[in-house]
Amino acid sequence: MAAPDGDSDRAGSASDAELARRLDRLSRDLESEKRERAAGERLPKSDSASYALAFRLASEFVAGVLVGAALGWGLDYVAGTSPWGLIGLLLLGFCAGVVNVVRVAGRMSASTGAADGSRRE
Amino acid sequence: MEDKVDPIHQFAINNIVDLGTIGGVQLAFTNSALFMVVIVVLITGFMIAATSPRMLVPGRFQSLAEISYEFVANMLRESAGTDGMRFFPFVFSVFMFVLFANVLGLFPYFFTVTSHIVITAALAVTIILLVIIYGFYRNGLHFLGLFVPKGVPVYLLPLVVAIEVMSFLSRPISLSVRLFANMLAGHITLKVFASFILMLGAFGFAGWLGAIVPFFMTVALTALEVLVAFLQAYVFAILTCMYLNDALHPSH
Numbered sequence: 390m391a392a393p394d395g396d397s398d399r400a401g402s403a404s405d406a407e408l409a410r411r412l413d414r415l416s417r418d419l420e421s422e423k424r425e426r427a428a429g430e431r432l433p434k435s436d437s438a439s440y441a442l443a444f445r446l447a448s449e450f451v452a453g454v455l456v457g458a459a460l461g462w463g464l465d466y467v468a469g470t471s472p473w474g475l476i477g478l479l480l481l482g483f484c485a486g487v488v489n490v491v492r493v494a495g496r497m498s499a500s501t502g503a504a505d506g507s508r509r510e
Numbered sequence: 511m512e513d514k515v516d517p518i519h520q521f522a523i524n525n526i527v528d529l530g531t532i533g534g535v536q537l538a539f540t541n542s543a544l545f546m547v548v549i550v551v552l553i554t555g556f557m558i559a560a561t562s563p564r565m566l567v568p569g570r571f572q573s574l575a576e577i578s579y580e581f582v583a584n585m586l587r588e589s590a591g592t593d594g595m596r597f598f599p600f601v602f603s604v605f606m607f608v609l610f611a612n613v614l615g616l617f618p619y620f621f622t623v624t625s626h627i628v629i630t631a632a633l634a635v636t637i638i639l640l641v642i643i644y645g646f647y648r649n650g651l652h653f654l655g656l657f658v659p660k661g662v663p664v665y666l667l668p669l670v671v672a673i674e675v676m677s678f679l680s681r682p683i684s685l686s687v688r689l690f691a692n693m694l695a696g697h698i699t700l701k702v703f704a705s706f707i708l709m710l711g712a713f714g715f716a717g718w719l720g721a722i723v724p725f726f727m728t729v730a731l732t733a734l735e736v737l738v739a740f741l742q743a744y745v746f747a748i749l750t751c752m753y754l755n756d757a758l759h760p761s762h
Contacts, residue, residue, distance in 0.1 A: 440737075441744070445745060449684050451687070452680035452681070452684030453680045455683055460676070460679075481669075481672055482676055484676075488674075488677050
């Protein structure tokens with residue numbers, strides 16, 4: 390009685406190993422399939438996404454300069470330091486606009502870099 | 511469209527019901543308000559009609575609602591993490607409102623709500639106020655760490671903090687101006703090219719023949735405007751998510 394039991398046990402573990410191997414292969418295949426599909430999907434999306442990004446970069450920069458100008462004009466109006474507040478804060482606003490643009494562009498390249506990294510894994 | 515071309519006329523605000531004045535400010539139910547009501551009714555009706563069958567295998571409307579839910583939920587989860595999901599109702603409302611306003615505005619004779627900077631600025635200011643208030647409520651004074659990047663030498667700190675504050679203040683402006691400018695410019699361009707057809711048509715048969723060119727331009731621009739309508743709603747919503755992320759996790 391023990392012998393057939395052990396036999397079936399061994400057979401069971403062998404088929405378990407076989408099953409595990411097949412499951413492993415299947416999940417690997419599915420993974421690569423998913424990756425290929427994601428890579429295919431990324432291409433048609435990129436066109437409209439880059440349009441959105443271009444408009445974002447432009448408006449971020451302009452908004453920074455506008456805020457600087459408005460704050461400077463307000464400071465001059467309140468403190469009567471015309472025109473130095475406007476000049477100084479406009480320059481700072483220019484810096485803020487550049488910071489905005491660099492930040493958006495950096496986030497963009499970081500996200501695509503991360504996506505590439507996960508694809509290679 | 512008689513003999514004068516007036517591409518701005520489509521943005522005119524008309525009073526439908528006058529509600530009198532309060533404190534010197536005139537109150538009225540305008541065509542803009544009417545379309546906002548239409549938008550809200552449409553969104554609510556669509557979501558209720560789509561979700562009431564609750565089928566395991568969704569029908570057309572239910573799958574549309576599920577797609578929009580998953581789209582916004584994924585967007586929010588990716589940019590603000592799972593604890594950003596508490597803002598899901600807000601972000602979803604903002605996204606659907608802007609999307610419906612943009613798309614409804616594309617119909618002839620319809621009013622484009624988002625082509626007025628008052629509307630987009632009100633939305634943007636609401637979002638930024640939410641970010642500031644919730645940021646202070648959740649993180650206390652740590653929220654101010656948003657303005658102090660790590661690894662900056664002390665002598666540069668005042669300059670950097672000033673620039674960071676300005677960069678933060680520029681957010682509602684870029685958020686509102688982007689949406690408003692896109693809708694305004696797109697609709698004016700469409701109107702101008704469409705009126706070229708009529709102006710050329712005034713020259714008789716040869717004019718109508720030549721009008722084929724602006725006609726195709728109008729068709730192409732309409733397609734572009736559909737793209738822009740969806741894209742700007744998406745950009746508006748994803749930036750809302752990113753700003754909410756700053757309120758949730760202010761560490762730079």
